[in-house]
Amino acid sequence: MDHPVYMVPNPPTPNRAIDFDAEICNGCNRCVEICRSDVLMPNPEPGHTPLVLYPDECWYCGTCVLECHHPGAITLLHPLNQSISVVWKRTTTGETFRLGMLNPPPPNTKPPAR
Amino acid sequence: MTTWHEYIQQQAHIPEWPYPVRYGEERVIKTDVLVLGGGIAGCHAAINARRQGVKVTVLEKSNTRWSGNGGAGVDHWLSACANPCSQVSPEDFTTRALIDSGGYDCGPLRYVNAKESWDTLLDCESMGVQIRDVHGEFKGAAFRDENTELMFAYDYQSKFDLRVYGYNMKPSLQKELRRLGVEILDRVMLTSLLTEQGQQGSRVIGATGLHTRTGEFYVVLARAVVLATGLPGRLWVFSTEYRATFRDPNCTGEGMAAAWNAGAEFTRLEESVPDSATLAYIAYGVGNAHNTWHGCPIVDANGKEVPWVDRDGSDLTTTEERFLPSPGQPYMVGHGLRIPPTYENHVKQLAPDLPKRISSGEFALPLYADLSRLPEQERRAIFGLMVGNEGKTRIPVYDTLTKAGFDPDVDMLQVPVMPPGAYVHSNSWAGMAPPQWRQWASGGVVVDWDLRTNLTGLYAAGGAIFGAGAHSSAASSGRYAGRKAAEYARIAPDTQPDLNQIATEKARIYAPLQSSSRSIGWKELNAGICRVMQDTCGQYKTEEALHLGLYLLQGIRESEAGKVYASNPHELARAVECLSIITAGEAVIHASLARKASSALLNFMRLDYPAIDPPEWNKLVTLKQVEGQVTPGELPTDYHLRPPFAPTYEENYQQHCALEQ
Numbered sequence: 001m002d003h004p005v006y007m008v009p010n011p012p013t014p015n016r017a018i019d020f021d022a023e024i025c026n027g028c029n030r031c032v033e034i035c036r037s038d039v040l041m042p043n044p045e046p047g048h049t050p051l052v053l054y055p056d057e058c059w060y061c062g063t064c065v066l067e068c069h070h071p072g073a074i075t076l077l078h079p080l081n082q083s084i085s086v087v088w089k090r091t092t093t094g095e096t097f098r099l100g101m102l103n104p105p106p107p108n109t110k111p112p113a114r
Numbered sequence: 115m116t117t118w119h120e121y122i123q124q125q126a127h128i129p130e131w132p133y134p135v136r137y138g139e140e141r142v143i144k145t146d147v148l149v150l151g152g153g154i155a156g157c158h159a160a161i162n163a164r165r166q167g168v169k170v171t172v173l174e175k176s177n178t179r180w181s182g183n184g185g186a187g188v189d190h191w192l193s194a195c196a197n198p199c200s201q202v203s204p205e206d207f208t209t210r211a212l213i214d215s216g217g218y219d220c221g222p223l224r225y226v227n228a229k230e231s232w233d234t235l236l237d238c239e240s241m242g243v244q245i246r247d248v249h250g251e252f253k254g255a256a257f258r259d260e261n262t263e264l265m266f267a268y269d270y271q272s273k274f275d276l277r278v279y280g281y282n283m284k285p286s287l288q289k290e291l292r293r294l295g296v297e298i299l300d301r302v303m304l305t306s307l308l309t310e311q312g313q314q315g316s317r318v319i320g321a322t323g324l325h326t327r328t329g330e331f332y333v334v335l336a337r338a339v340v341l342a343t344g345l346p347g348r349l350w351v352f353s354t355e356y357r358a359t360f361r362d363p364n365c366t367g368e369g370m371a372a373a374w375n376a377g378a379e380f381t382r383l384e385e386s387v388p389d390s391a392t393l394a395y396i397a398y399g400v401g402n403a404h405n406t407w408h409g410c411p412i413v414d415a416n417g418k419e420v421p422w423v424d425r426d427g428s429d430l431t432t433t434e435e436r437f438l439p440s441p442g443q444p445y446m447v448g449h450g451l452r453i454p455p456t457y458e459n460h461v462k463q464l465a466p467d468l469p470k471r472i473s474s475g476e477f478a479l480p481l482y483a484d485l486s487r488l489p490e491q492e493r494r495a496i497f498g499l500m501v502g503n504e505g506k507t508r509i510p511v512y513d514t515l516t517k518a519g520f521d522p523d524v525d526m527l528q529v530p531v532m533p534p535g536a537y538v539h540s541n542s543w544a545g546m547a548p549p550q551w552r553q554w555a556s557g558g559v560v561v562d563w564d565l566r567t568n569l570t571g572l573y574a575a576g577g578a579i580f581g582a583g584a585h586s587s588a589a590s591s592g593r594y595a596g597r598k599a600a601e602y603a604r605i606a607p608d609t610q611p612d613l614n615q616i617a618t619e620k621a622r623i624y625a626p627l628q629s630s631s632r633s634i635g636w637k638e639l640n641a642g643i644c645r646v647m648q649d650t651c652g653q654y655k656t657e658e659a660l661h662l663g664l665y666l667l668q669g670i671r672e673s674e675a676g677k678v679y680a681s682n683p684h685e686l687a688r689a690v691e692c693l694s695i696i697t698a699g700e701a702v703i704h705a706s707l708a709r710k711a712s713s714a715l716l717n718f719m720r721l722d723y724p725a726i727d728p729p730e731w732n733k734l735v736t737l738k739q740v741e742g743q744v745t746p747g748e749l750p751t752d753y754h755l756r757p758p759f760a761p762t763y764e765e766n767y768q769q770h771c772a773l774e775q
Contacts, residue, residue, distance in 0.1 A: 013355045036176040044129045052117045056354035062509025063180035087528040105519030112502025
C-alpha cells in the first residue's frame with residue numbers, strides 16, 4: 001500500500017466493459033479503430049493495450065472481439081447487473097451455474113454453426 | 115492495466131487527447147450522391163448508386179466496418195418472397211402486412227422489400243456472406259431445402275424468412291464500398307442538411323458534418339442525398355449507469371432532426387412503444403422463446419413444460435407444429451407487424467394465459483428455456499446458427515456463454531424471475547420497466563414510389579422511412595434508393611450552397627466549447643430531456659401535458675442546452691446529439707397533439723380522447739415545418755395506391771424501380 005493516492009472521480013459505471021490481456025494484445029489498435037462508441041483510445045505508449053476511456057458508453061456489441069486478430073486479447077465483460085441474471089441448470093446433474101462464477105464448469109468449445 | 119483510472123494510478127498524469135484537434139477547420143467535398151449513415155441501408159444505397167457510375171460519398175458517425183444497428187450481424191433475413199422456395203408472392207405479403215398494421219405501414223417500403231429482399235441477399239452472398247448450409251450440417255432438417263441449401267425460419271411451409279450466417283455482413287459491405295471506389299467519411303456525424311438558398315422546403319443539396327475525433331467541420335455538396343440514418347434513440351430513457359439497450363445508443367436522431375429542419379414531411383411520429391432499456395437483460399442471453407429462440411421449450415422449476423398453442427388457443431401436440439401454419443392458414447407473417455398479430459396471421463406461441471397459471475401455482479418459477487428437449491438440428495439452428503450469427507449475440511451471448519461452460523445439449527437457461535404479469539409474451543422477457551419508459555417506434559419520412567421524400571433531391575432508406583423495418587428491409591430499400599438517387603443525380607442542375615446557412619450551423623455546433631457558469635455536461639442534459647418525455651409524453655397523454663412538454667423542451671433548449679459544455683471532440687459530438695434529441699422530442703409531441711384520438715394499433719393513448727381507433731382517425735397524420743411553423747396534414751393510409759400513383763403495387767414498382775427487366 002505504498003503507492004500515492006490521487007483525487008480522481010468515481011469510476012464510470014459499468015467500470016470495465018472491455019478487458020485486455022496485455023500478454024496477448026500487441027497494441028495494434030484495430031479495436032480502437034472500429035469501436036462504434038469510441039469506448040477505446042490508443043495507449044499513449046505505442047504497442048501497449050488500448051485504454052478503456054468510456055466504458056459507460058459500451059453497447060456490448062462484441063465487434064472489437066470479432067475484429068481482433070489475437071484470440072483471447074480482448075474479453076467482453078457484461079456488467080454485473082447483467083451477467084448475474086445469466087443462470088443455467090445442468091439437466092444431467094442438477095447443478096446450477098452462472099456467468100462469472102468462481103470455479104466455472106469447463107468451457108464448451110463447440111464453435112457457432114458455419 | 116486497461117481502464118483510464120488504472121492508467122492514472124500507474125502513470126500519475128492525464129493522457130492527452132490522442133487525435134489532432136481541429137475545431138472549426140472546414141473541409142469542403144463535392145460529390146454526386148451523398149449517403150447519410152453507413153449502416154445496412156446506407157451501405158446498400160452507396161453500392162447501388164456507385165454501380166450506376168456516379169461519384170458516391172458516405173457520411174458515417176462511427177466506422178462503416180461494423181457500425182449501425184444491424185452492424186454486429188444478422189441471423190435471419192425477412193420477407194424474401196422472391197426466393198426460389200417461397201410460397202408467398204410479394205403482392206400477397208404486402209397486402210397482408212398493410213392489413214395487419216391497420217394500414218399504418220409504408221406500402222412502397224414493404225413492397226420494395228418483398229420484391230428485392232432476395233436479390234439483395236444474393237448481392238450479399240456475392241460479397242462473401244454465407245446464406246446457405248454449404249457444409250451440410252443441417253442436411254435433412256425440416257427447415258432446409260435440399261436443392262438450394264437455403265434454410266427457413268419461423269414458418270417452414272411458406273419459406274420467405276431465411277436463416278443466414280450474417281455475422282460478417284458489415285465487413286463484407288465495407289469491402290465492397292472500397293472495391294467500387296465509394297468515398298467513405300468515417301467518424302463524421304451529420305449535423306444539418308443544406309438546402310437551395312438555405313430555405314426550408316427547397317431542394318436538398320448537401321449536408322454538414324462534425325468529425326467526432328478531431329472536431330473538424332465538413333461541408334459536403336451533392337446532387338442527390340440519401341437519408342439512411344437510424345431510429346432516434348436516447349429520447350425517453352438515458353442512463354449509462356446500468357446500460358443495456360437493444361438499439362445502438364449512437365443512433366440519436368441527427369438524420370431525423372436534419373430532415374425535419376429542412377422541411378421534410380414525417381408521419382407516425384406519435385407512436386412509441388415500451389422500452390425496458392437500461393433495465394433489460396442481455397438480449398437473447400437469458401431464457402426466452404422469442405424471435406431467435408422461437409420454438410424453444412419452456413419448462414417450470416419442476417420440469418413441467420409450458421404448452422405451445424395455436425391461434426385458437428388449443429395446445430399443440432408436436433414440436434413440428436410450432437413452425438407450421440394451422441390447418442387452413444396460408445402462412446404466418448408473425449409478430450413483426452403487430453403484437454398480437456391478427457387471427458389470419460397468428461404465429462404459434464406459448465400459452466398466453468401463462469401469467470394466470472403462474473399466479474395459480476400451476477407453473478413454478480423460475481422458468482427455464484430447455485433447448486435439450488428439441489431435436490438436435492432445431493437446437494443447433496437456434497443456438498449455433500442464429501445466436502451464433504445475430505447482431506449483438508455472437509460474442510455477447512454465444513462466445514461468452516460457451517466459454518463460461520454453457521452447453522445447450524445438457525443445460526437449461528434460466529428465464530429471469532419476474533412478476534407473473536411479465537410472462538404474458540416471451541418478447542417481454544427481456545425485462546420490465548416503468549410504463550413511461552418508451553422508445554421510438556416506426557415514425558419516419560413519407561416517401562413516394564421513388565423512395566423520395568417531399569423534398570427534391572432527398573431520398574430515404576431503412577429506419578429513416580416510416581413503417582416497420584428490419585435488417586432486410588433496410589438493405590432492400592437502400593438498394594432501391596441508391597439507384598433512384600443516382601438516377602436523379604445525373605440530371606440534377608448545378609447549384610451553389612448558401613454561405614449564411616453554413617455559418618449559422620457552424621456557430622450552433624461549436625457553442626458547447628464555450629463554458630459558462632452553471633454549465634452541465636451532455637449526460638445530465640440527455641437525462642433531463644428524457645425526463646420531460648417520460649413526464650409529458652409517456653404512455654398516457656393529454657393536451658395540457660403535451661403543451662407543457664413543448665414548454666419545457668424549449669426551456670431546456672434556451673437554457674441548459676445553450677450552456678452545455680464539452681471538453682473534447684467526443685463530448686462535443688455527444689452534446690450536439692442532445693440538440694437533435696430535443697428536436698426529435700418536439701416533433702413527437704407535435705405529432706401527439708395532432709392525433710386527437712387514441713390508437714391501439716399505434717400504441718397511442720390520449721386520456722382526453724379515450725375512444726380507441728375511431729374509424730375517422732384511420733389515416734396517417736403528417737407533420738412538416740413550413741417557414742419555421744409546424745404544419746400538420748394527413749394522408750390516406752393507401753396514399754401510395756391513389757393518383758398520381760397507379761392502383762397496384764406491381765404497376766408502381768415497374769414504373770419506378772429503375773431496373774432493366
